[in-house]
Amino acid sequence: MLGQKKIMILGAGILQLPALLKAKDMGLNTIAIDINPEAPGFDIADQRILLSTTDVENVLMMANKVKPDAVITLASDMPIRTVAAIGEKLGLRTISCDTAIVCTDKGKMREKLREFNIPIPEFYVISDLEELIEVSKKFEDNFIVKPADNSGSRGIFLVEDTKNLSNAFVHAKCHSRSGEVIVEEFMRGPEVSVESLTIDGETTIIAITDKLTSGSPHFIEMGHTIPSRVPFNIQSQIKELTKSAITALGINTGPSHTEIIITSQGPKIVEIGARLGGDNITTHLVPLATGVNMVEYTISLALSKEVKLPEFDQKAAAIRYIESKNGILKSVKSLKDFNKVDGVKEVKITKKEGEKISNITNSGERIGYVITQADTPEEATELCQRALKSIQLDILNID
Incomplete structure (x- = not known):
C-alpha cells in the first residue's frame, strides 16, 4: 500500500506475536526479524528477515535498506541494544545506545542506580x-x-x-x-513488577503486579496477579522508586518493566527492562485489568505519535503456569472445558505431545498456563487454581 508506514519488530517468537498482530491491526507494514525460520511470527509478518536480533551490525544494515518508520521489541532484553542502534542511526524514537547498554547489563545497571542512591541489593x-x-x-x-x-x-x-x-x-x-x-x-520479601510507560520523560505507572515464584534455588516465575495486594502506602513507595530508577537509567521514552522486592528495609530494585514485561503481563493481564493496551501505545510512541493514556479500568487479572516434571508429554486432558468458563480468558499448552519436558529450572521450560479475569485479584487467582486442577498431564517417566 502506497504510503503505508513500516515497523520493524525484533523477534518473531510467541512473545512478539501481540506486537505483530497489533501492528497489522493498526494498518502498518510489518517487518519481522528472527534467527529461527520456524518462528510463528513469520506466518503473519509482511516481510521476514532471517537474522539474530542481537546481530547489531547486520540488522542495522537491513534497517538501512528497508527504512522502517519505527522499531521495537516486546519482552526480550538483548534486542534492546539493536533497537537503540537502529533508532540512533535512522533518527527513530527509541532509547539511546548508552541507556540500552545499561539496561541490559545487570552490573552496569546496579552501578548506575547506586550512583543515584536508588535502593538496590x-x-x-x-x-x-x-x-x-x-x-x-x-x-x-x-x-x-x-x-x-x-x-x-x-x-x-x-x-x-x-x-x-x-x-x-x-x-x-x-x-x-x-x-x-x-x-x-539475597533479598527476602514479597516481589512485584511494575509496568510503566514513559512519554517525553514523564513516567506513568500502569500497574503493579504481584509475583509468584517457584522459590529456591532458581526462583522461576510461576504466576502473576494484577492489581497488587501490597498495602497502599508500600505501593506509593514502589511507584516513586520506579520513577526515580527509570530517570536514573535514562529511559526517556517507551515502556519499562521494573522488578522490586519489598525487604525489611523497604522496596529495593532487582532490575529494570526498557521494554514491555513478558509472561503475558503487559500483553494480556494489563489490558484485562486496566483496559490499557500497552502494546498499541508502545507502537504509537515508536511512530512518534502523540499518546494520551485513558482512564484505567478497575478489574483484576491473573496468570498461573502449569507445574511439570521430567518425562515425555504423552497427552493433556481437562476434566472440564475451562475455556468456556466465564472469566477464563485463555488455557494454553506450549509444549507438544511427544515432546520431552522437565522439572522447571527456567521460564522456557514451563509447559503452559491459564489466564483469568475477575472483579478482584482474589477471585482471579482462585479461578486460575480451579482451572489448573482440571488439567491432567499424562507424562511418561524417563528418569
Whole structure:
C-alpha cells in the first residue's frame, strides 16, 4: 500500500506475536526479524528477515535498506541494544545506545542506580570461581549468583551452603553471554513488577503486579496477579522508586518493566527492562485489568505519535503456569472445558505431545498456563487454581 508506514519488530517468537498482530491491526507494514525460520511470527509478518536480533551490525544494515518508520521489541532484553542502534542511526524514537547498554547489563545497571542512591541489593561483578570464593566471604547470609546479561530466570542460583559455590558459578556462567556473573544479597520479601510507560520523560505507572515464584534455588516465575495486594502506602513507595530508577537509567521514552522486592528495609530494585514485561503481563493481564493496551501505545510512541493514556479500568487479572516434571508429554486432558468458563480468558499448552519436558529450572521450560479475569485479584487467582486442577498431564517417566 502506497504510503503505508513500516515497523520493524525484533523477534518473531510467541512473545512478539501481540506486537505483530497489533501492528497489522493498526494498518502498518510489518517487518519481522528472527534467527529461527520456524518462528510463528513469520506466518503473519509482511516481510521476514532471517537474522539474530542481537546481530547489531547486520540488522542495522537491513534497517538501512528497508527504512522502517519505527522499531521495537516486546519482552526480550538483548534486542534492546539493536533497537537503540537502529533508532540512533535512522533518527527513530527509541532509547539511546548508552541507556540500552545499561539496561541490559545487570552490573552496569546496579552501578548506575547506586550512583543515584536508588535502593538496590549489595552486589559484586565477577568472572571466575576464585573471585566468587573471595566475594562469598563478604556475605553473612545466603546470596544469589546469576548471569550479568540474561533473563527469564536463566542461570539463577541461591547459595545457602558455600559447598555449592562451584555448582552455582557453573550454572550462572553458562547462561552469561559476556562471561560476567553477578553475586548479590539475597533479598527476602514479597516481589512485584511494575509496568510503566514513559512519554517525553514523564513516567506513568500502569500497574503493579504481584509475583509468584517457584522459590529456591532458581526462583522461576510461576504466576502473576494484577492489581497488587501490597498495602497502599508500600505501593506509593514502589511507584516513586520506579520513577526515580527509570530517570536514573535514562529511559526517556517507551515502556519499562521494573522488578522490586519489598525487604525489611523497604522496596529495593532487582532490575529494570526498557521494554514491555513478558509472561503475558503487559500483553494480556494489563489490558484485562486496566483496559490499557500497552502494546498499541508502545507502537504509537515508536511512530512518534502523540499518546494520551485513558482512564484505567478497575478489574483484576491473573496468570498461573502449569507445574511439570521430567518425562515425555504423552497427552493433556481437562476434566472440564475451562475455556468456556466465564472469566477464563485463555488455557494454553506450549509444549507438544511427544515432546520431552522437565522439572522447571527456567521460564522456557514451563509447559503452559491459564489466564483469568475477575472483579478482584482474589477471585482471579482462585479461578486460575480451579482451572489448573482440571488439567491432567499424562507424562511418561524417563528418569
